[in-house]
Amino acid sequence: QKMSRAAERLRLLITHLDRPPAAIAGASSGALSSHSTAAPYTFGNNLLTPEQRLFYEENGFLLIKNLVSEEDIDRFRREFERICRQEIKVPGLVVMRDVAIAKSEFVPDQKAVSKLQDFQEDPELFRYCSLPEILKYVECFIGPNIMAMHTMLINKPPDAGKKTSRHPMHQDLHYFPFRPADRIVCAWTAMEKVSRQNGCLVVLPGSHKGTLQEHDYPEWEGGVNKMYHGVRGYDPQHPRVHLEMEKGDTVFFHPLLIHGSGMNQTQGFRKAISCHYASGDCYYIDVKGTTQENIEKEVKEIAARKYAVGDEITLKDTWAVRGRLVQGARISM
Numbered sequence: 001q002k003m004s005r006a007a008e009r010l011r012l013l014i015t016h017l018d019r020p021p022a023a024i025a026g027a028s029s030g031a032l033s034s035h036s037t038a039a040p041y042t043f044g045n046n047l048l049t050p051e052q053r054l055f056y057e058e059n060g061f062l063l064i065k066n067l068v069s070e071e072d073i074d075r076f077r078r079e080f081e082r083i084c085r086q087e088i089k090v091p092g093l094v095v096m097r098d099v100a101i102a103k104s105e106f107v108p109d110q111k112a113v114s115k116l117q118d119f120q121e122d123p124e125l126f127r128y129c130s131l132p133e134i135l136k137y138v139e140c141f142i143g144p145n146i147m148a149m150h151t152m153l154i155n156k157p158p159d160a161g162k163k164t165s166r167h168p169m170h171q172d173l174h175y176f177p178f179r180p181a182d183r184i185v186c187a188w189t190a191m192e193k194v195s196r197q198n199g200c201l202v203v204l205p206g207s208h209k210g211t212l213q214e215h216d217y218p219e220w221e222g223g224v225n226k227m228y229h230g231v232r233g234y235d236p237q238h239p240r241v242h243l244e245m246e247k248g249d250t251v252f253f254h255p256l257l258i259h260g261s262g263m264n265q266t267q268g269f270r271k272a273i274s275c276h277y278a279s280g281d282c283y284y285i286d287v288k289g290t291t292q293e294n295i296e297k298e299v300k301e302i303a304a305r306k307y308a309v310g311d312e313i314t315l316k317d318t319w320a321v322r323g324r325l326v327q328g329a330r331i332s333m
């Protein structure tokens, strides 16, 4: 059988150097030595086609059409609405409002909620993180031991006129005190059609091959949401790709991939659900003295207020309590 060009290129890239998942399950140090092979960002386990694998290696993301069923998405949407109406209370859940309305009167309605974070204690929403169709792809990027570390349901509101619905270009690794980066992946599923009009994801292809950059609040006149840091000195000339997606389409992306989302110029609330996964054999790092110190400071301030704890809480603690094993073994996380 004749190989496609992508398959041939990939074969040349990974000859003799591939890491079969079986070998990794028993030898975690091998799994963790990132960039030790010519195809460092993926595992060859026969799910990804050579074209898909090469695409992720080169671009740092992979879009899979129609991965999550309409029925599941409708269930997540109904659960989200129940939470907004305050019919259920979920331990640990963060309900975020857009900065443009943060100081106005609260109404228990989805119009007041721009994002849910940390829904790991909500069985219905957390079902997303354990969906077999998601996990089989996650395994291609981070191996068989899988922790769900960070969960979000984003309800990007119609822009209130100050462009605060934008999410500045950033690398998710800025928020994570664990490594290696190559054993972390985000799954992001569109809960409805997302387009440039309602603020789809925007990515800089190939940026995952760079290093973690300095992040800070962008200097935006209309205001910026809490913790929405952007890469410093963002170059608007860099080629961007807008990821327009249909309901159920899912993009997997690397935590160093620079991405953001534009303004929502429609009257609808643009919904997506996502989970960041890390390998169970990742390890925590101390971010002191690194570019991540500024976000650590903010996280600690919020944790101190929310849980009335002092400086003894570490950034690592805030992650270790939220992480949930969804497949394989929890080794060092």
Ligand SMILES: CC(C)CC(=O)SCCNC(=O)CCNC(=O)[C@H](O)C(C)(C)COP(=O)(O)OP(=O)(O)OC[C@H]1O[C@@H](n2cnc3c(N)ncnc32)[C@H](O)[C@@H]1OP(=O)(O)O
Pocket: 094, 095, 096, 097, 098, 099, 102, 103, 117, 150, 172, 175, 224, 225, 226, 227, 228, 229, 302
């Ligand atoms: C990879 C991944 C991690 C990347 C990302 O997700 S980047 C974004 C990360 N975002 C987050 O982690 C969410 C952070 N947000 C939160 O923790 C919460 O929404 C809070 C900002 C703490 C507000 O929650 P809560 O304290 O329950 O709300 P309150 O209504 O009592 O407001 C307290 C003070 O915060 C202000 N506030 C609320 N929402 C926002 C906002 N969106 N942007 C900026 N400031 C905000 C609010 O005005 C109030 O301020 P003061 O009255 O104390 O001056």
Ligand SMILES: Nc1ncnc2c1ncn2[C@@H]1O[C@H](COP(=O)(O)OP(=O)(O)OP(=O)(O)O)[C@@H](O)[C@H]1O
Pocket: 166, 167, 168, 169, 196, 199, 200, 202, 218, 219, 230, 231, 234, 259, 260, 261, 262, 263
């Ligand atoms: N100074 C900046 N720093 C960081 N990110 C930025 C900056 N300016 C814009 N962005 C981000 O770049 C991405 C694209 O922004 P933009 O507002 O152009 O959206 P868009 O979807 O391309 O809209 P349009 O169709 O109007 O061009 C968004 O993620 C936005 O938040």
Ligand SMILES: O=C(O)CCC(=O)C(=O)O
Pocket: 152, 154, 156, 167, 172, 201, 259, 260, 261, 272
């Ligand atoms: O859904 C979006 O707008 C992007 C959110 C995002 O990138 C994030 O919260 O890290």
Ligand SMILES: [Fe+2]
Pocket: 170, 171, 172, 259
């Ligand atoms: Fe992000």
Ligand SMILES: [Mg+2]
Pocket: 262
């Ligand atoms: Mg624009």
